[in-house]
Amino acid sequence: MRGSALLWMLHKRYPRKPQQAFGRPAPSSATRPNADRRPPLSPPVAPDDARPGWTRNGSGMHPEITGLWLTRTVIDEEADAAPGSWSRESSTSVFTSPWFEVRQDAVVRPDGSRGRYDHVVSPGSVTVVAMTDNGRVTVTRQWIYVHHEVQWRLPAGGIDPQDRDPRAAAARELAEETGLTAERWRHLGTVNCADSFTDHRDHAFLATGLHCGTARPEAGEADLEVHQLSFEEALSLTLDGRMPHAGSSFALLATRALGLA
Structure with a gap:
């Protein structure tokens, strides 16, 4: 299903509640350098x-x-x-x-x-909807270098060579960024992030049965903030355009569409 159609369906079936105040709105996006110089590309050719x-x-x-x-x-x-x-x-x-x-x-x-x-x-990436038993979702907020702004997103990161599979990468990224570990994992789906430009895919997971631990952020994540929001608040960030990260948007929409939140 195309993204716009999925958004329309969810909006009709699950109308948003009145917006609640939380966090700081992300600053306006700066113009990305050389964005208009990128040559037109065609669909990928290598399976x-x-x-x-x-x-x-x-x-x-x-x-x-x-x-x-x-x-x-x-x-x-x-x-x-x-x-x-x-x-x-x-x-x-x-x-x-x-x-x-x-x-x-x-x-x-x-x-x-x-x-x-x-x-x-690209080796691909992972995104995690880490949800507590009472429906609270862990989200992060940090400066995203290539977009020149602070953004909301779910715990996410790249798949490393030592990761056994995308689920192992998801568990590692969740622990590194938030200190959380999970008893139960569910694969929500995989989304192509930039067709015609790259084969990059993001694998989305739902993590439940959470346990707290100590985060181990990398040097580039020293500014990363960890927040707990209700699922509705997290979903509103996607629907309002304040969580533009493709993997995060897909993961939250899939969680709702599958009736998991």
Whole structure:
């Protein structure tokens, strides 16, 4: 279901209560540099099990590790996609970092013409709806560097190479940011975060049976604030546009749509 349709359905079925005052409103978003210079992109062409430089194991996709997290590889292969669809003839890694890889692919488009496709390969991320027995939800508030503003979001973070699977990453991120551990986990779904630009996906989880502990934030999370809100307050942040993080919005909407809150 498209995001706008899901929002409309939830708004009709679960009308919002009058807004309650809590927290500080996020400052206005600054203009992102070079946003209008990004070249137009087309749908991704590499399926999950054919990502260059990646190997599949029982728990999902993980990068090969040789020095840098994502290794530089150049491949040449026959175009093997079905007629009338995208196919890749070669792929070259032009930049790698511990967090993502930029690749340039020589592709054949559905109309048979050839071209170049630039895209970002990502290990993905996780987002957690950590909910107490009385329906309180843990949310965070911190400065988000690439958006130049303070934002509300749920506990979330990237999938690390040592994580066994997305659920293990979710448990680690929840403990690091909030100190919470959970007895029960439920997968809420997976959302594509920026189609045509990257294969990045966010895996959403509901965590219940919570126990408090000591948070272990990273250096870049020293400004992270942890808050407890009612589910309705947290959902209103999404519906009002004050929680623009895709994984957080998806996780809260899925929790409501599935009748879990």
